[in-house]
Amino acid sequence: MRNNIYALRAGLLGCGLALALAGDAQAGKFTVLHSFVGGSSDGASPLGGLAPAGNGGFYIATDGGGSSNRGTLTLLRKDGTTQVLHAFTGGTDGQNADGTPLVWPSDDRNVYGTTQFGGASGCGTFYKYIPGSDTYQQIYAPECAPEGAFPFAGLVWDRAKDVLMGTGYNGGSNDDGTLFAFDTVGNFGTECPNSFSGSNGSHPYAGMSFAYGNGYTVTTSGGQSSLGTILEFPYGNESCIVTVLHAFAGGAGDGAIPYGRLLYNKHMLYGTTSKGGAPGLGVVFKINLDGSNFAVLHTFQGINQNSDGSFPHAGLTLNKADGMLYGTTINGGNGSDLGTVFKIDPETGVETVVHAFSGSDGAHPYGDLYINKGNIYGTTAAGGASNLGVVFRLKT
Numbered sequence: 001m002r003n004n005i006y007a008l009r010a011g012l013l014g015c016g017l018a019l020a021l022a023g024d025a026q027a028g029k030f031t032v033l034h035s036f037v038g039g040s041s042d043g044a045s046p047l048g049g050l051a052p053a054g055n056g057g058f059y060i061a062t063d064g065g066g067s068s069n070r071g072t073l074t075l076l077r078k079d080g081t082t083q084v085l086h087a088f089t090g091g092t093d094g095q096n097a098d099g100t101p102l103v104w105p106s107d108d109r110n111v112y113g114t115t116q117f118g119g120a121s122g123c124g125t126f127y128k129y130i131p132g133s134d135t136y137q138q139i140y141a142p143e144c145a146p147e148g149a150f151p152f153a154g155l156v157w158d159r160a161k162d163v164l165m166g167t168g169y170n171g172g173s174n175d176d177g178t179l180f181a182f183d184t185v186g187n188f189g190t191e192c193p194n195s196f197s198g199s200n201g202s203h204p205y206a207g208m209s210f211a212y213g214n215g216y217t218v219t220t221s222g223g224q225s226s227l228g229t230i231l232e233f234p235y236g237n238e239s240c241i242v243t244v245l246h247a248f249a250g251g252a253g254d255g256a257i258p259y260g261r262l263l264y265n266k267h268m269l270y271g272t273t274s275k276g277g278a279p280g281l282g283v284v285f286k287i288n289l290d291g292s293n294f295a296v297l298h299t300f301q302g303i304n305q306n307s308d309g310s311f312p313h314a315g316l317t318l319n320k321a322d323g324m325l326y327g328t329t330i331n332g333g334n335g336s337d338l339g340t341v342f343k344i345d346p347e348t349g350v351e352t353v354v355h356a357f358s359g360s361d362g363a364h365p366y367g368d369l370y371i372n373k374g375n376i377y378g379t380t381a382a383g384g385a386s387n388l389g390v391v392f393r394l395k396t
Contacts, residue, residue, distance in 0.1 A: 030355055032362065033377075034080050034391045035384030038065040042082055043072040044388040046379040048100040048154060049314070049367035050076070051111070053131075058370075059085075060379065060391065061097035061113050061154075070095035073113065073129055073136070076391055085129055086136040094118035094125035094138065099154025099166075099207070100367060101129075106162050107184045108132070114151040114166060123149035123171070126182070140188045145171045148178040148190045153207035153261065160213040160235065167204040167217060176202035177219065179233070192233065192240035198222050200242055201229030206315065208233075211264040211289060216245075218258040218271060223247030227256040227276070230269070230287060245269075245291035252278040253296060255285055260315030261368065263325065265346060270297075270325060272312035281310035282329070284344055284351070297349035302332045309333055309340035309353060314368045319343070321374035322396060326354075328365035328378060338363035338383065341376065341394055355394055359383050362390040 038044035043062030050058040056078030066072040066087030071094070073086045088095045094115025101113040111129040119125040119141030126140040142148040148171030155164045163183045168190075172178035177196035182188035196202055201219030209216045213235030223229040223244065230245040250256035255273025263270045270286050277283040277299035284298040302310040309329025316325040324343040333340035333356030341355040357363050363383030370377045376394040384390035 029395045030361060031393045032384065032390045033393055034076055034082060035386060036062065036065060036082075036388040036390065037386045038069065038388050040067040040087070041084060043074040043084065044069070044386075045381050046389050046391075047098040047366045047381050048379070050370055050377060050379060050391065051101045051103050052370070052372070053103070058377065058391065059101040059103070059111055059129075061099060061101050062389075063096050063098050063381070065388070068095075070118070071097040071115065073097060073101065073111070073127070085134070086127070088115060088118065090118050092118070092120050092141070094127060094141075098152060102155045102157065102164070104157060104164065104184075106157075112155050112164060114154050116150055116152050121149075124151045124168075126151065126155075126166070126180070126188075139186065140182070142168065142171065142180070142190075145175040146173050146193060147171055148180055149175075151180060152205050156207045156209070156261075158208070158210055158215070160210065165208045165215065167207055169203050169205060172196055174198075174202075176222065177204045179208070192242070195231075195233070195240050195242045196222070198226075200244055201231055201247075204231075205259045206261040209262040209264055209269070211269070214289075216262050216264075216269060218260075218262060220257050220259060225249045225256075228258050228273070230258075230262070230271075230291075232289075232291075243291070246287055246294050248273060248276065250276045250280075252299075255283040255296065259313045260327070263316045263318065265318055265325070268346075270316050270346060272315060272327060274311050274313055279310075281332070282312045284312070284316070284325075284327070284349075286346070297346070298344055298351040300329060300332065303334060303337055307332070307334055307353060307356065308351075309342055313366045316344075317369040317371050317376075319371045319374065319376070319396060321371075326369050326371065326376055328367075328369065330364050330366060333357060336363075339365050339380070341365070341369070341378065343396075354396070357383060360385075362392055363387075
């Protein structure tokens, strides 16, 4: 299973890991806050985003690093130094913490997250970190199908129900994916085990998004063309009704294989696909909440045309300072082909590359961006001083 999941990653990373030390034309706006070094004292290769920790710091989960090189939950301080809060060891412990951590306001701002693998059954774990006592707890390990498996995306707060929600890439009645939910008193369960299937969509990598109480997510496969779908789960979904809002078809006029979480903005959903579009390098799309008016806003062209990005893996983030949507691509941007940060106008679809990675400043960003007061924060999976990824800040 893991080889299948990482087939796309391995192919893309192979396109250009050689570090290019070319100068950055926007160096005044872009800052590397931390270069990961791995080992027992640091994380390595973050594939998710970051969560604010207070005092200018961030929580970051990493795929590697730590004493067993199985990943970490790491605190990045304002001065750029880090502290490993938990080093995953595999086995009954988790490993490969690739989902973005979540600070849950309803639970004293404790930190929650997921690991892709490990746990008692090897199908991943859910964890909790309590900053006040510096305590790490594994709160649940799913038992694989038919319960659930491989919670890649991390967790999202459903404010309407005051629960945390997550997706499993596998599990459920069809082993095509499932939903997880748990509350502040520790009640945990899987929801709608029959919802993911070949026709509805299979293998959700992205987490959930919410609008008017309804839940939305995307799948990486399934649907009419087996290229993924956009799904709606209505509020109070006791009957587990699921609606396919769109089935991706690929080709010049559509996307294919979405990995990033959907963004709700002004009564529409926005997202990215890792493939599709005429060159097959991915698209940015929008769709109404009822599934109408699906449109491709931008088709990525890669480095061969206009130094564009290619293969977006993360979702989009709204920058309230300028009204633009920001995202990343794993590749593209310049001759180094190491990825970009881009912005796109949600009204016109005009896309601009705002930073192209060159290696010393990071390479291959996978995680969602975090934006606060016009400052854009993110991670890369590679590049930096040790080629083990960086945390960066970009001022708009």
